[in-house]
Amino acid sequence: MARKNFPDPTDLTPSGEGGLALGPEFRLTKQRREVFEVLTAQRDHPTATEVFMRVKEKVPGISLATVYNCLETLTHSGLVRQVNLDRSPSRYCPNLEDHAHFHCESCGHITDIAIHDPCALQAALALPPGTHIHRTEIALRGHCPTCTPSAKAPQN
Amino acid sequence: MARKNFPDPTDLTPSGEGGLALGPEFRLTKQRREVFEVLTAQRDHPTATEVFMRVKEKVPGISLATVYNCLETLTHSGLVRQVNLDRSPSRYCPNLEDHAHFHCESCGHITDIAIHDPCALQAALALPPGTHIHRTEIALRGHCPTCTPSAKAPQN
């Protein structure tokens, strides 16, 4: 098993960038390597199914369940972030920096938006004193600069 | 039908607060009234199933599908916001002010956090010039002041 019961994130070796540092307890299989490879190659926030289709070209026998497993392992290893926008399928993102996600309602693209002042951000919120924040998830929707807001584009 | 194909939000009459202003095209049924009533009576961000259970006491014959329908109508009428945290079931919130959601990892409660400076918030983000933001969704996770971070509370 060991499907579930992930170690505490603080136990993990900080990512070695080149070598996919999954941390102890995790084996480096070709499925996991390829899933991670797909995510970093094209940072377009694919869904599990999209990852599956891309990985199949390298590992034809891979199953969707394994892709879900790999994505879960990578997420718990801290190498990948799961991005949930509305009720749509989860998307995955190898950008570990503190950032928001912008979803264009015209072209459907999802873009990373850097947070260049986390303090200002927290100051903008009326947080009760004594609140401890572990994680912040910011999703923005609208139109990106290249999508003219006047033209009703295909929307995807 | 008319299930789907909602009018443009700009066409809607601004809420009359007392009288549940659903807008033209929408009929005021007792199911819709009660669903809205339940949401405003106890602003604890219930899921559709929780709303269903509460409404059943007033409208015993209501079905879960109708609750989903009502919540969708209320959302599209702009009277209610759908709140999506991770992959968990959607929750619903009658607070129309610009606000974030704080989810306590100890007690599980979801709290509204006012955004007292929307400009500072946007300034904290590195948005490409020309980006038009329609909607902002901010979800925070951590421990609320009343949950001592040391004690491993039931977590729910």
Place this chain on the structure above:
DNA sequence: GTGAATGCAAAACCTTTGCAACTGG
């Protein structure tokens, strides 16, 4: 009266799981 809304059950959808076979270290 008439079209919109409801209730029911069944379907759709994304995701997780049980288990036997396999494999990385």
Place this chain on the structure above:
DNA sequence: CCAGTTGCAAAGGTTTTGCATTCAC
């Protein structure tokens, strides 16, 4: 060698849908 991982198929939980009936306007 052996626990962790895979692949498959089947189950799970949330949300949507088809359709006949009911109801708001």
